Amino acid sequence: MVLGRPLNVEETILLTQVRSSEQSWQGRLQQANSWIHHCLNNHQCSGGLAAKTFQNDYENEVGVKNDKHPEEGESSGASLRETSFLEVHRQISKLPRRVLDLRDFGSEKRLRLINSMADCGIYACLSYTWGRKNTGVTTTQNLHDRLDNLPFDNLPQTYKDAVTVAAFIEIPFLWIDGLCIIQGDADFKDWAELSSQMAEIYGNAVLVIAAADSNSVEEGFLSTPKLPQELVKFQSSALGSLENRSEGTGLSVFARAMLDHSWLGWSTLAEPKSRGTLSRSWCFQEEVLASRLLTFFGGEMNFQCLEDEYRCECAFPAAPLGLVTIKELYEPRLKLGDMETPNWMWQSTVEHYTRRKLTVATDRLTALSGVARVVQSSLRTKYAAGHWLDRDFLCSLCWAPVRNRETDRTYSQDYVAPSWSWAAHNGPITMWIPYGGSEEPGTPRFLSKTVVRNVGIIPATEDETGAVKGGGITASGVFLDISVLMTSRDQSAGVMVRSSEKIPFYFDRPTETVRDTDKYFCWIVCTLPSPPVSKKRSETYCLMVLRTMPGGPAHFCERVGFTDFDGTASDPSMKLFKGFRDSIRTAVII
Incomplete structure (x- = not known):
């Protein structure tokens, strides 16, 4: 037998479990x-x-003071x-x-x-x-x-x-x-x-x-290890027996089950x-x-x-x-590259964090506030209910909820965050932030100079990165008048309708109902280049579904759903966006 060659089953005799790794x-x-x-x-x-x-x-568009007042x-x-x-x-x-x-x-x-x-x-x-x-x-x-x-x-x-x-x-x-x-x-x-x-x-x-x-x-x-970690000793029959292995003619191999890493x-x-x-x-x-x-x-x-x-x-x-610890993954995120932004860095953090379990829904922002404070002190960027006020703030609003039986079962009516914040959803979310440092950057396009003019947050405590009790954004852009139909029994999906064309979307919350008195808008947050379809240019439209607040001013809305729609110029559904330049207006989303 050649040293280093894997042992054949015939050559190998299982001798004994010789030692346990259990220790005091x-x-x-x-x-x-x-x-x-x-x-x-x-x-x-x-x-x-x-x-x-x-x-x-990184040049922050909003000045942030990080004055710290030590507790007395x-x-x-x-x-x-x-x-x-x-x-x-x-x-x-x-x-x-x-x-x-x-x-x-x-x-x-x-x-x-x-x-x-x-x-x-x-x-x-x-x-x-x-x-x-x-x-x-x-x-x-x-x-x-x-x-x-x-x-x-x-x-x-x-x-x-x-x-x-x-x-x-x-x-x-x-x-x-x-x-x-x-x-x-x-x-x-x-x-x-x-x-x-x-x-x-x-x-x-x-x-x-x-x-x-x-x-x-x-x-x-x-306590002692819960998983078996016993070493098992193998002896090659081709290299000798137990009696003569002390003379150097035998080969002992120790093995154990691999632990979970x-x-x-x-x-x-x-x-x-x-x-x-x-x-x-x-x-x-x-x-x-x-x-x-x-x-x-x-x-x-x-x-x-x-x-x-x-x-x-x-x-x-x-x-x-090639494995790295959570610390190796996270610490480099405090140093941004030339084309990176805080929201781009924050994306994977939010997506992972929202996949963890939280007993009290109102802790959603509080349980992440320590990390947010560290990031804020390093990046010097203003923080608003889970988002950073940087050049990718608009794109950070393009999150989609991952709804399942567990999130619907544990949905809380308690106020956690403004409807436009990912923190308003009680389960996993996916967020898409364009990375400008890639070789083929998917640069977003904002129709008719879409812009957020103001962001207001009312903290619930003195911690500006913690829980909030109110907030809203004032945005200008394309807000299309639409009607909405419910399409699923579990109240998860609907369609927006305009000019006889329909585009499906998903509701953010399981308790949505569509009433005849409700007024809905489709906000075209941004568009992004997508892979061509049959050699035709294609774009992805990030669409936020808004509903006016009952009893409030006509321009006060809340987010109720989202979708990303891929289409080419010849797609019939593109008629839904016909005349979008006539739908430029300003709305307050809370």
């Missing part, structure tokens, strides 16, 4: 500790994505005692308003919450999935007791495991949203304030611990996983904003940092296979 959590965390210390000693990752500053030459508050008086971790790595940041104090956990098994608004220190964050019920949350009723003592045994298993990891690595403080944000207080004031600080909270953490494989706070993540690679910003934190909207920014991310997923630990480092327990060769 102490042994596994020692490995994680070495990864983290290597990063601390050799990389410049502190501050997370928010600390990455880039000089972009009274210190709890808790003095910070240095640990060995602090002595070696003096990368100290301002602590969040409350943190879980672990400094006495090793010696006394004592935990407590502390108010720490004016203190500095080193802390870790936990990224996890709540599940149906979280019994470990802090409320106004139990806050006082927890400032004195928080029994370890009373915590949900995922919280216990996070405490164990942080304490083992000698991180003195831990931030967990369920513990450190008061739940259910008057007007949710504590949550409203702290939810706008996620870029700082997760970015300043020395480590983010991600319980990525757990669907509930009760499941935990520090599909969450790495370009698919990271395509389709999210179906379970755990990799399926949740809130957890997306927790992953992106972190300086160092220790993930428990697929039966093993994985480590990523902002210096493009990736490590895992099975030594998976990510780099040679």
